[in-house]
Structure formats: C-alpha cells, structure tokens
Amino acid sequence: xxxxxxxxxxxxxxxxxxxxxxxxxxxxxxxxxxxxxxxxxxxxxxxxxxxxxxxxxxxxxxxxxxxxxxxxxxxxxxxxxxxxxxxxxxxxxxxxxxxxxxxxxxxxxxxxxxxxxxxxxxxxxxxxxxxxxxxxxxxxxxxxxxxxxxxxxxxxxxxxxxxxxxxxxxxxxxxxxxxxxxxxxxxxxxxxxxxxxxxxxxxxxxxxxxxxxxxxxxxxxxxxxxxxxxxxxxxxxxxxxxxxxxxxxxxxxxxxxxxxxxxxxxxxxxxxxxxxxxxxxxxxxxxxxxxxxxxxxxxxxxxxxxxxxxxxxxxxxxxxxxxxxxxxxxxxxxxxxxxxxxxxxxxxxxxxxxxxxxxxxxxxxxxxxxxxxxxxxxxxxxxxxxxxxxxxxxxxxxxxxxxxxxxxxxxxxxxxxxxxxxxxxxxxxxx
Numbered sequence: 060x061x062x063x064x065x066x067x068x069x070x071x072x073x074x075x076x077x078x079x080x081x082x083x084x085x086x087x088x089x090x091x092x093x094x095x096x097x098x099x100x101x102x103x104x105x106x107x108x109x110x111x112x113x114x115x116x117x118x119x120x121x122x123x124x125x126x127x128x129x130x131x132x133x134x135x136x137x138x139x140x141x142x143x144x145x146x147x148x149x150x151x152x153x154x155x156x157x158x159x160x161x162x163x164x165x166x167x168x169x170x171x172x173x174x175x176x177x178x179x180x181x182x183x184x185x186x187x188x189x190x191x192x193x194x195x196x197x198x199x200x201x202x203x204x205x206x207x208x209x210x211x212x213x214x215x216x217x218x219x220x221x222x223x224x225x226x227x228x229x230x231x232x233x234x235x236x237x238x239x240x241x242x243x244x245x246x247x248x249x250x251x252x253x254x255x256x257x258x259x260x261x262x263x264x265x266x267x268x269x270x271x272x273x274x275x276x277x278x279x280x281x282x283x284x285x286x287x288x289x290x291x292x293x294x295x296x297x298x299x300x301x302x303x304x305x306x307x308x309x310x311x312x313x314x315x316x317x318x319x320x321x322x323x324x325x326x327x328x329x330x331x332x333x334x335x336x337x338x339x340x341x342x343x344x345x346x347x348x349x350x351x352x353x354x355x356x357x358x359x360x361x362x363x364x365x366x367x368x369x370x371x372x373x374x375x376x377x378x379x380x381x382x383x384x385x386x387x388x389x390x391x392x393x394x395x396x397x398x399x400x401x402x403x404x405x406x407x408x409x410x411x412x413x414x415x416x417x418x419x420x421x422x423x424x425x426x427x428x429x430x431x432x433x434x435x436x437x438x439x440x441x442x443x444x445x446x447x448x449x450x451x452x453x454x455x456x457x458x459x460x461x462x463x464x465x466x467x468x469x470x471x472x473x474x475x476x477x478x479x480x481x482x483x484x485x486x487x488x489x490x
Contacts, residue, residue: 061268064203071268072201073214075194078261080218081225081254082187086161086359088325090229090345093336094247095176104173114173123369123446125184130442137435137480140193146431150193154262157186157421165248192438196431197269198421208366211418212358215410216351223347225257230340293432296425302484303423310416311440312476316377316469317412318441319448328398332389342402349406355431357411361382366419373408373415376475380405381470385463423486
C-alpha cells in the first residue's frame with residue numbers, strides 16, 4: 060500500500076476529478092440541458108401523473124430534490140463509512156450509480172420518455188455529489204498538510220482538462236453528425252453514454268490505488284446505529300473548534316455566490332443578454348481552460364502568502380464579476396466579447412476558490428479518523444448554499460424582472476464571507 064504523501068497516490072486520487080468532471084460539464088452544464096430543452100420545448104410533459112406546462116421547472120425541481128437527498132443522506136452514510144472503514148466501497152457504489160444513470164439517459168429520446176430523463180437525472184446527480192463526499196474525505200489521507208493545496212489544485216486541473224477534451228469531442232459529433240452517419244439528437248444521446256463510460260472507466264485508476272480502511276476498524280454488527288453515534292460525535296466536536304466553525308460559515312456564504320453563478324451563468328447569458336447557444340458553449344469551454352491555470356496559479360499564491368489571503372483575493376475577484384455582470388446590457392455593442400471576458404475572469408477564480416476551500420478545510424481538521432463525516436458537513440454546507448442561492452436569485456428576478464439585480468445581490472454574500480474569513484486565527488498550516 061502506498062504511503063501518505065506518495066506522488067503516485069496523490070496522482071491516483073486527483074485522477075478521479077478527471078473521471079467524474081465530465082458529468083458536471085457535459086451533463087449538468089452543456090449538452091444535456093440543451094438537449095432536454097430541445098426535446099421538451101413548447102410541449103406539455105407528464106410526470107408523476109401530472110401535466111407540466113413548464114418542463115424546465117420540472118428539471119429544476121428534479122435537481123433540487125437530488126441536492127436535498129444528498130444533504131440528508133451523506134452525513135449518515137459518512138458516519139457509517141467512518142465507523143466501518145468503508146469509504147472506498149461507498150465511493151465505488153455512488154460512482155457506479157452515477158455513471159450507469161448517465162448512460163441510461165440514452166433512452167430519453169422523446170417527450171414520451173421524459174420520465175427517463177428526469178429519474179436518471181436525479182440518480183446521476185445523487186451518485187455524483189455523494190461520491191464527491193468520500194473523494195474529498197480522502198485528501199487528508201493521501202497528502203500531507205503542506206501538500207494539500209497542490210494536491211487539491213491538481214484534482215481540479217485534471218478535472219477541467221479531461222472534461223474539456225470530452226466536451227469538444229461531443230460537440231464535434233453534435234455539430235457535424237453527418238460525418239458519423241447519425242442525427243444531432245442521436246449524437247447527444249451517444250454523448251451521454253460516453254460520459255458514463257469515461258466516468259466509471261477512468262475511476263478504476265483511482266480505485267486501484269486508494270487505500271481502504273487505513274485505520275483497520277473492526278465494526279460491530281449494529282454499525283448503522285454506531286454510524287449515527289459517529290455523526291453525533293463529530294457534530295459535537297465541530298461546534299468546539301471555532302476556526303473550523305467560522306470557516307464553514309465563510310464557505311457557506313461564498314458558496315451561495317459561487318455555485319449560483321456557476322449554475323445560472325448560461326441562463327443569464329441566454330435570457331438576459333440574448334446570446335445564442337454557441338456563444339454560451341464557447342464561454343463554458345473558455346471558463347474550463349482558464350480555470351486550469353487559475354487553480355495552478357492560486358495554489359502557488361497560497362503557498363507564498365497563505366490560504367486565507369489567497370481565498371480573499373478570489374472573493375474580491377468574484378465580487379468584481381458580480382459588478383461587471385450587473386453593468387452588462389444586451390443592447391451594448393460587442394456584448395458577446397464582454398461576456399467572453401467575464402467568462403475568462405470567472406474561470407481564473409472558479410477552480411481556484413473550489414480547490415483552496417477544499418484544501419483549507421482539510422488543513423483545519425483536528426487529528427481524527429472520521430474524515431468522511433467531517434467532509435459530509437462540508438458537502439451539506441455547499442448543498443444548502445445552492446438551495447438558498449438559487450432561491451434568492453430567482454426571487455429577486457421575479458420581483459425586479461432583471462437577472463442583473465440578482466447577480467449584484469450575490470456580491471453581498473461574498474462580502475460577508477470575506478468579513479468572516481478575516482476573523483479566523485492563524486494556524487501552523489493555514490495563514
């Protein structure tokens with residue numbers, strides 16, 4: 060078994076980002092939402108015995124439901140995983156659930172099979188986000204504290220690079236289907252299968268190297284009840300670590316802004332600025348490519364100036380993104396170019412802030428064997444932030460009839476996060 064800090068172990072762990080990030084880009088962001096909209100546009104769909112005149116709302120509800128399931132389930136499962144020493148088994152299960160569900164989207168071929176698209180969208184989302192909990196929990200078990208910034212950044216770099224490669228292949232198929240002797244719709248459906256195969260296939264590299272039960276735990280038969288006790292123990296510990304508690308509050312506040320912008324950026328470009336789909340896809344690819352460099356640059360900045368200062372710089376940049384988006388108008392000349400520039404700026408800090416928050420949280424953890432349970436609270440914090448952020452965004456849009464005010468309001472959450480981060484005490488590994 061490879062020892063903690065071994066480069067081969069760190070690379071194998073980081074490679075899971077290469078495997079699973081194709082889901083977040085191709086399925087969550089680019090291809091599947093456009094395919095779903097094309098199939099259901101101007102149609103009434105049936106689901107759970109009800110008629111849905113707004114299929115996009117149904118899709119949104121399905122995702123929200125999946126986030127709530129993960130938020131409820133992950134702390135419980137993480138407690139069981141820590142008690143039984145079976146993080147790897149849980150990670151494998153949810154990886155399989157997610158990848159098989161993504162491949163099952165192939166059978167969503169018309170408005171009559173929209174139930175397939177909705178059901179497997181939920182299962183894919185649950186599989187993806189649940190596997191991430193256990194994946195993140197491995198960080199303090201594969202890298203020493205001084206290695207964790209670079210290790211975390213390496214994961215996001217792998218993820219952005221891999222997902223862009225597959226997205227470009229899928230877009231070639233969708234834009235030029237005649238070369239392959241298929242229709243554009245069939246090309247989209249084949250891309251879903253490719254994502255699932257890519258995810259579960261490359262994940263085997265990670266699973267082959269990751270350790271299992273490094274603490275040699277010998278669970279008793281009533282492991283479910285003991286898992287709940289593990290969860291309660293970590294919750295009580297968490298409340299006593301003021302630095303960790305404050306960091307989770309700051310992470311919650313910045314996640315409201317970060318995750319809402321990531322989820323709503325394409326809709327903002329389409330609905331508010333009137334940009335065509337190809338402009339949005341170009342922006343998405345631009346964000347992914349720039350994010351590769353952003354994650355690497357900010358991991359160096361954190362090494363030189365400390366994690367908290369590096370995160371503060373990214374937060375200030377996110378506030379600038381909010382202000383710039385507020386000032387954009389679809390009647391401006393070259394609005395598409397301004398949107399590309401905004402995408403480049405966003406990409407610079409998107410990977411950086413996600414990478415740094417993960418490694419900073421890992422460094423702030425006490426000496427513990429309950430990494431999965433601790434990271435489940437990190438994950439739940441992010442999921443609740445998504446629910447609140449999208450609600451605030453939608454609510455302000457409904458009362459102002461402008462997404463620009465919604466985007467500007469997110470700057471308030473970034474500012475609040477900046478203030479909370481300023482109250483953190485310096486530690487040996489977090490400056």
